Amino acid sequence: MRKPVASGRTGAPRRRGDELERAILDAVWAELAEHGYDRLTMDGVAARARTSKPVLYRRWPNRVELVVAALGRNAPDFREPPDTGDLRTDLAVLLGSLLHRFDDLPTDAVHGFLVDLMRDPELRVVFHRGLTADGPVDALATIMHRAAERGEVDPARLTPRVLSLPLDLLRDAFLMGGSVPSDQVVAEVLDEIVLPLLRVPAGG
Amino acid sequence: MRKPVASGRTGAPRRRGDELERAILDAVWAELAEHGYDRLTMDGVAARARTSKPVLYRRWPNRVELVVAALGRNAPDFREPPDTGDLRTDLAVLLGSLLHRFDDLPTDAVHGFLVDLMRDPELRVVFHRGLTADGPVDALATIMHRAAERGEVDPARLTPRVLSLPLDLLRDAFLMGGSVPSDQVVAEVLDEIVLPLLRVPAGG
DNA sequence: GCCATAAGATACGGCGCGTTTCCTGTCTTC
DNA sequence: GAAGACAGGAAACGCGCCGTATCTTATGGC
DSSP: OOOOOOOTOSSSSOOOOHHHHHHHHHHHHHHHHHHHTOOOOHHHHHTTTSSSSSHHHHSSSSSHHHHHHHHHHTTOOOOSOOOOOOHHHHHHHHHHHHTTTTTTSSSHHHHHHHHHHHTTHHHHHHHHHHHTTTTTTHHHHHHHHHHHHHHHHHGGOOOOOHHHHHHHHHHHHHHHHHHOOHHHHHIIIIIIIIHHHHHSOOOO | OOOOOOOOOOOOOOOOOOHHHHHHHHHHHHHHHHTTTTTOOOHHHHHHHSOHHHHHHHHOOHHHHHHHHHTTTTOOOOOOOOOOOOOHHHHHHHHHHHHTTTSSSSSHHHHHHHHHHHHHHHHHHHHHHHHTTTTHHHHHHHHHHHHHTTSOOGGGOOOHHHHHHHHHHHHHHHHHHHSSOOOHHHHHIIIIIHHHBBBBBSOO
């Protein structure tokens, strides 16, 4: 019952290891850009990367994880957060760099991906950990603690929940709104919630 | 090419209209309770309700909307929010009733549903509207404005974004955590964020 | 009792995931 | 430089489940 095999000559040399992996993740990015997340298929990625599905599944267990790997590559470095001497500016700059990481992808691609990420409990945990370990929440903590040292902020307010507050609100706005929160939304979050909460009361 | 049909005698009388609809939505609830959202199938619902898929699709365009209808039935009445005279108590009671609406369903059922709801832009809008029009955000507004009248709260703080703040944070906690936020989480949100933000500064 | 309407049974097409099977190119090792 | 391990590559498959189409038959309105 064995099928004769079509002596697969493609002409192209066979890629392996990191080179192949880069080609695949590039293909994922391109497919995201072209079709969005919901219509990104494993077949599509394999075809674009000029490889085959088993190659994908040897490296990643499923679709989400593949996209996690592709998007994780351009992670910015949060270890040196902005330090302008002004709390609001620091926050705005950091949040801006976060929100615009994926601006060259269609907005619904990132949204669909994040939504799908929420479905897997394990990935939620990984994602959440990624926020704190040298991630944006750590950066927010640095920014806020520096402001506290300057006397701009009441240090007693800086609980973990407050440190991640800006992120939590913007993530929710993204999930509910379907698109990256506008500068106005960021401004509202900062000026109506985060900053009023952090500022030390004037009347000492 | 017509197939002979098995002269479908089931013996049971044929339900119609509201009675049938109720049976279907009950079946949805039961399937949610038993299998969760991800493994709720249209076939499963149809079988449990002792009807067939076309009957479902004549009423709802797809799976999510069917579940929306089933879960929407036990919507509590937010038109008379708690009024104990204490802001924190009022908020805690309201948020508690919100969070525990679906306690007889497995937690991942509600979570999976909400996640899926996020995928459809139209449903997101409907959901968001449902929060404000005689919904929980309206109730929060009532509670907060009453507190402002009592002098507990700075009325200038009561922007739309602040009114929905508790809800936004708890929804995010639910989405990220995978389970209904614990009382402790609710307490943190109230005591570390919402209340400190709203309270009028002591030093007039 | 007639007829429009909707219930119900069944089958189907489609899609995309994740897997299996087998062949073949390439790197390693001796 | 030959042998063999290893991983890439091609094709096809099973499966689950969605949403639809088709056709029969019960039921309520008139």
